[in-house]
Amino acid sequence: MSxxxxxxxxxxxxxxxxxxxxxxxxxxCTMLGKAADEGADLVVFTELALTTFFPRYYEEDRxxxxxxxxxxxxxxxxEPLFRLxxxxxxxxxxxxxxxxxxxxHFNTSIIVDKSGTLVGKYRKVHLPGHDEFDPExxxxxxxxxxxxxxxxxxxxxxxxxxxxxxxxxxxxxxxETFRVMGLQGVELVMLGYNTPSVNxxxxxxxxxxxxxxxRLALQAGAYQNATFVVGVAKAGDxxxxxxxxxxxxxxxxxxxxxxxxxxxxxxxxxxxxLDDCNFGKSTMFxxxxxxxxxxxxxxxxxxxxxxxxx
Amino acid sequence: MSxxxxxxxxxxxxxxxxxxxxxxxxxxCTMLGKAADEGADLVVFTELALTTFFPRYYEEDRxxxxxxxxxxxxxxxxEPLFRLxxxxxxxxxxxxxxxxxxxxHFNTSIIVDKSGTLVGKYRKVHLPGHDEFDPExxxxxxxxxxxxxxxxxxxxxxxxxxxxxxxxxxxxxxxETFRVMGLQGVELVMLGYNTPSVNxxxxxxxxxxxxxxxRLALQAGAYQNATFVVGVAKAGDxxxxxxxxxxxxxxxxxxxxxxxxxxxxxxxxxxxxLDDCNFGKSTMFxxxxxxxxxxxxxxxxxxxxxxxxx
Numbered sequence: 001m002s003x004x005x006x007x008x009x010x011x012x013x014x015x016x017x018x019x020x021x022x023x024x025x026x027x028x029c030t031m032l033g034k035a036a037d038e039g040a041d042l043v044v045f046t047e048l049a050l051t052t053f054f055p056r057y058y059e060e061d062r063x064x065x066x067x068x069x070x071x072x073x074x075x076x077x078x079e080p081l082f083r084l085x086x087x088x089x090x091x092x093x094x095x096x097x098x099x100x101x102x103x104x105h106f107n108t109s110i111i112v113d114k115s116g117t118l119v120g121k122y123r124k125v126h127l128p129g130h131d132e133f134d135p136e137x138x139x140x141x142x143x144x145x146x147x148x149x150x151x152x153x154x155x156x157x158x159x160x161x162x163x164x165x166x167x168x169x170x171x172x173x174x175x176e177t178f179r180v181m182g183l184q185g186v187e188l189v190m191l192g193y194n195t196p197s198v199n200x201x202x203x204x205x206x207x208x209x210x211x212x213x214x215r216l217a218l219q220a221g222a223y224q225n226a227t228f229v230v231g232v233a234k235a236g237d238x239x240x241x242x243x244x245x246x247x248x249x250x251x252x253x254x255x256x257x258x259x260x261x262x263x264x265x266x267x268x269x270x271x272x273x274l275d276d277c278n279f280g281k282s283t284m285f286x287x288x289x290x291x292x293x294x295x296x297x298x299x300x301x302x303x304x305x306x307x308x309x310x
Numbered sequence: 311m312s313x314x315x316x317x318x319x320x321x322x323x324x325x326x327x328x329x330x331x332x333x334x335x336x337x338x339c340t341m342l343g344k345a346a347d348e349g350a351d352l353v354v355f356t357e358l359a360l361t362t363f364f365p366r367y368y369e370e371d372r373x374x375x376x377x378x379x380x381x382x383x384x385x386x387x388x389e390p391l392f393r394l395x396x397x398x399x400x401x402x403x404x405x406x407x408x409x410x411x412x413x414x415h416f417n418t419s420i421i422v423d424k425s426g427t428l429v430g431k432y433r434k435v436h437l438p439g440h441d442e443f444d445p446e447x448x449x450x451x452x453x454x455x456x457x458x459x460x461x462x463x464x465x466x467x468x469x470x471x472x473x474x475x476x477x478x479x480x481x482x483x484x485x486e487t488f489r490v491m492g493l494q495g496v497e498l499v500m501l502g503y504n505t506p507s508v509n510x511x512x513x514x515x516x517x518x519x520x521x522x523x524x525r526l527a528l529q530a531g532a533y534q535n536a537t538f539v540v541g542v543a544k545a546g547d548x549x550x551x552x553x554x555x556x557x558x559x560x561x562x563x564x565x566x567x568x569x570x571x572x573x574x575x576x577x578x579x580x581x582x583x584l585d586d587c588n589f590g591k592s593t594m595f596x597x598x599x600x601x602x603x604x605x606x607x608x609x610x611x612x613x614x615x616x617x618x619x620x
Contacts, residue, residue, distance in 0.1 A: 126600055150602075150605075157618070158617075173534065175530070179485060179609055183615055209563060213564065216526070216530055216564055220526055223523060224483065224484070253519060255519075279512065284483065288613055289614075291613045292436065293609070293610050295464060295486075296486045299486060299603070301603070302603070304596075304599075305598070307468075308494065310468065
C-alpha cells in the first residue's frame with residue numbers, strides 16, 4: 001500500500017517590522033501558488049508567519065503589542081490565502097499570534113484542509129524566553145511575556161489521508177511534544193519556527209551549533225515516533241536580528257530528505273508516502289510491546305529536576 | 311568552577327561463544343589498565359560484557375541458557391577486574407546477565423566506584439526483540455525470552471563527583487529513559503550496547519542508517535537533558551554475527567567529542583567537565599521553568615499508540 005502526499009515546506013524570508021500584513025500574505029500566496037503548480041497537497045508555513053518576530057521587542061504596556069495579533073482567522077488580511085488554497089485545492093499549516101475574544105494571547109497554528117476548512121488549532125505549549133526585561137541578554141526573547149502557554153495539549157487530526165499533528169518552534173526541543181503525538185499515531189508533524197542565529201545568553205555560540213540542535217530535535221522526534229516531520233523557518237535578517245533557515249522535511253527514519261538552501265522565501269517540495277511510518281511503528285517503536293510506563297512516573301509527576309542530595 | 315573527570319569508553323571487540331569468562335575479564339583488565347595509565351577516573355564497559363551476545367541463540371529450554379548469567383557480582387571470574395580497579399583507583403560501569411537467588415534473569419549493569427564499592431545497579435527496562443522463535447527473522451533477538459524487564463526504574467547516584475545514571479542498549483532509543491534521569495539532574499549517562507549491523511526484520515537496511523540511529527539517540531538524549539553520555543559497543547564479528555562499533559562520548563550540547571575507530575577492544579578517552587552541564591540545565595532545559603506536565607499525561611497513562619478513529 002501507499003498513501004502518497006506531496007508536501008511543501010514554505011520558508012519565509014525576513015519580515016521587517018514595517019511590512020504590512022497584506023504584503024506578507026501576498027508573499028505566502030506566491031509560495032502557495034508555486035507549490036500548487038508542483039502538485040502540492042499540503043503547504044507548511046512558519047510560526048508567526050504574518051509578522052516580524054515581535055517577541056524580541058520589549059513593551060512595558062502589553063496592550064501596545066496587540067497590533068501583532070489576529071482577532072479572527074481568517075480575517076480580511078488572510079482571506080486571500082484561504083481563498084487561493086481553496087481554489088488550488090491545497091491544504092496548509094499557518095502560524096500566527098492569536099488574540100481571543102476574552103483577551104487571551106497565544107502563539108497559535110492551524111491546519112486548513114484542501115476545501116479551505118479549518119480542521120485543527122494548536123497553541124504553543126513550550127514558550128521559551130522570559131517574562132520581564134532582561135538586561136543580561138544580548139537581545140530580548142519575551143514569549144513568556146506576550147503569550148500564555150497553550151491550553152489545547154497536543155491533539156492530532158485525521159485529515160488529508162493521514163494522522164496530522166502540529167507544534168511550534170521551541171516545542172521541537174522537548175521529546176514530550178513528539179511522544180504525546182506519537183501516542184496518538186501521528187504520521188506527519190508540522191511546525192514553524194523563528195530561531196535567532198545568536199544565543200541571547202551565550203553570544204559566542206556558533207550558528208552551526210544552533211542549526212545542529214534544530215536538526216537533532218527534528219530528526220530524533222521523527223525517528224523515535226516513526227513519523228514524518230516538516231520544520232519551516234522564518235529566516236534572514238529582520239531589522240538587524242538574524243534568524244537561521246534550514247527548513248526541512250524529515251522521514252520516519254529521522255533522515256532529512258529535503259532542505260532549504262536560502263534565507264529567503266523558498267518552497268521545498270517532497271513526495272512522501274505516509275505508509276513509510278508503518279515499519280517503525282510496528283517494529284522498534286511498537287509502543288504497546290516495548291514501552292514500560294511504570295518507570296516513567298517522574299515525567300508527569302514532577303516539573304523541575306530534583307537531583308539527589310549532595 | 312569545574313569538575314574535571316577523565317573518562318574512558320572501553321569498547322569490546324567480539325567475544326566468541328567459546329571464549330571463557332576468564333579470558334574476557336583479562337581483556338577488560340588490559341583496557342582498564344590502559345585507561346588508568348592515561349589517568350582515567352572512570353571506565354565504561356559494554357552491555358553483557360562477559361559473554362557473546364547470547365540472545366541471538368534460541369533455546370527451547372531456558373534453563374540451558376543459565377550458563378550465560380552471573381549469580382554473584384563480583385564472582386570468581388570477575389574478581390580480578392574489581393581488584394585491579396581498586397588498585398588503580400578507577401571506577402567502572404559493567405554490563406552482564408544477572409541471575410538472582412530466586413531465579414530471575416535480568417540484563418544488568420553496575421557502577422563500581424574508585425574504592426571498588428558497588429554503588430549502583432540498573433536492570434534494562436526496554437527489552438527489544440521477541441519471546442518465541444520467529445521464523446520471519448534473518449536471525450533471532452530473544453531478549454524478551456531470556457530477561458525480565460528491569461524492575462529498578464532509572465535511578466541516579468551521586469558518586470565520583472557527579473550525578474551518574476545508567477541505561478543499556480535499546481533503552482537509548484527511548485527519550486523517556488534519558489528524561490527520567492534528566493529529572494534527577496543526571497550529568498553523565500553510561501550505557502553499553504550490542505547492536506547487530508543487520509536489521510533482522512529488514513535485511514536491506516544499510517549499516518549507515520543503523521549507526522546513524524545510534525548516534526541520533528545518544529546525541530538527542532544528551533542535548534535534551536544537558537548531560538554527558540558515554541555509549542560503549544561490543545563490536546565486530548561474533549561467530550558470524552556482526553555488531554557495529556562507534557563507541558562514543560557525547561557532551562551536553564549533543565556533540566560527539568570522541569569515537570572509537572575500530573571494531574576491536576579499544577579505549578577511547580576524554581577529559582570532561584561536569585560543570586559543562588550547568589548552562590543547558592539553567593537555560594533552555596531549565597525544566598522547572600519550561601516543562602508543562604499538564605499536557606504530558608498520555609506518556610504515563612497509556613502504553614501503546616491510540617490513533618484517532620478512521
